[in-house]
Amino acid sequence: MSLDDRKLEVLRAIVEDYVATQEPVGSKALVERHRLGVSSATVRNDMAVLEEEGYIRQPHTSAGRVPTDAGYRLFVDRLSRVKPLSPAERRAIERFLAGALDLDDVVHRTVRLLAQLTRQVAVVQYPSLTRSAVRHIELVPISTTRIMLVMIADTGRVEQRLCELPVPTPSDDIMDMRRKVNEKLAGQRLADAPPLVQTLVDESPADRRATMTCLASTLLETLVERSDARLALAGTANLTRGGLLDFQGTLRPVLEALEEEVILLKLIGEVEPSTTRVRIGDENEIDNLRSASVVSTGYGPGATIVGGLGVLGPTRMDYPGTIATVRAVARYVGELLAQN
Known part of the structure; x- marks a missing residue:
């Protein structure tokens, strides 16, 4: 069944509210916060269809709904409008990266910047020889x-x-x-x-x-020499903000995955030029990261891709903002490498 525009708008509202509040979203709140132009009863019916189709689900006791991996995927593919960075944000990125002294400094500044801007775990691959x-x-x-x-x-x-x-x-x-x-x-x-x-x-x-x-x-x-596996990682403390605990309430599986360079390279490497890859929850091949989403892209001078960079966080992430930030940082790093 294909969803009509109104149900898609309801899904968009649920995703945006859940990301913002971290609380399951009810029909009454949707009607109050969003100009959907319909009654609570209609929104409840739309939510029932979205649940039946597997795009939202009801956590155990709550009356509200939360998006599923499929709901986030539909949101990323069809509903999310990538938020352009403000001129101030763009200037801050440019200034921070322009102060780099050498390649090591570029990589370390980039990974710290990504972690700070997205409040997720950031990974940057050194340029591949x-x-x-x-x-x-x-x-x-x-x-x-x-x-x-x-x-x-x-x-x-x-x-x-x-x-x-x-x-x-x-x-x-x-x-x-x-x-x-x-x-x-x-x-x-x-x-x-x-x-x-x-x-x-x-x-x-x-x-x-x-x-x-x-x-x-x-x-x-x-x-x-195959030293392509050199990586920089920052922002692991951001994991403690929740959303990535497994069913036993521990972060250990995610932390173990982040210690494996081969896994990290799989996450952020092999991205085609000028594309941003978003892998959500179960789309990750690595079992320990099934509760996470990864947004990654390639970077390099001009059209040449020499490495990958990206962020990892809970499936409940701000996809439009994260995608825009990852793209912008990759573009600035590419421009920096082209100048050297």
Whole structure:
């Protein structure tokens, strides 16, 4: 059965009131608070249909109703109007993020900001190396047989490794190798770089091949390292505001899930460009998070997505406000990375 506009408006009113008051919503309160243009009896009939269809339910003793996961899903898909952020909120986000000193600072500011603005648990994935490109590779001689290799990605991420050379190598030779490495790799996506590293070895003169081979193997370790699982988390104290307790009245399952990086990456990673994903209650694959909702999106410079960010909270969350905040913060972080 498809719901008519009035029943959808009743559902919208129930969701908005329940999110605001955290109390089950009765027909009398709906008529008083919302201009539905109909009597309490009509609203009661509409609520009976919504309950029959599985969009709202009646908690044990209360006369009021609360939304179900299906009700929240219908609200998010068809009824919620994403609240635009106020100019003051947008300026505050911009100012807070613009003060960041480096990538670590960007990530930590972002996760704190998301937690503060949404009053939920916030998760931010560090920019993924596999989706980044090489900006510059520096070779720093430490001794005649040891160099520090520093790889700077276009996202501002920095990776460094020590390389033990097979033979003493003059610093002029090191500088020449640095030039060749950057000519070959600067601007290339890390995922496309390994075959180019091999050509550096193939094109080396015989007297430098052993040194370049050693350097190439350190380069490959840096380029293909799967350190995409680096995450920042903030706002776990927000869980205590209620709505996420399991049937035994404990937060333990949610806290255990938040300790698993693999789970967190599943929650906020793999989001398509310019889309916001909302997973509500039972839509979460992870059993421990069936009482939670997750709003996530990808971020990155321009159209390139280099990581994910999002928030986790009770299914009874302010979806329009949360979606708007997650989108806005992701956009500002992307702009920041594009400037670097």
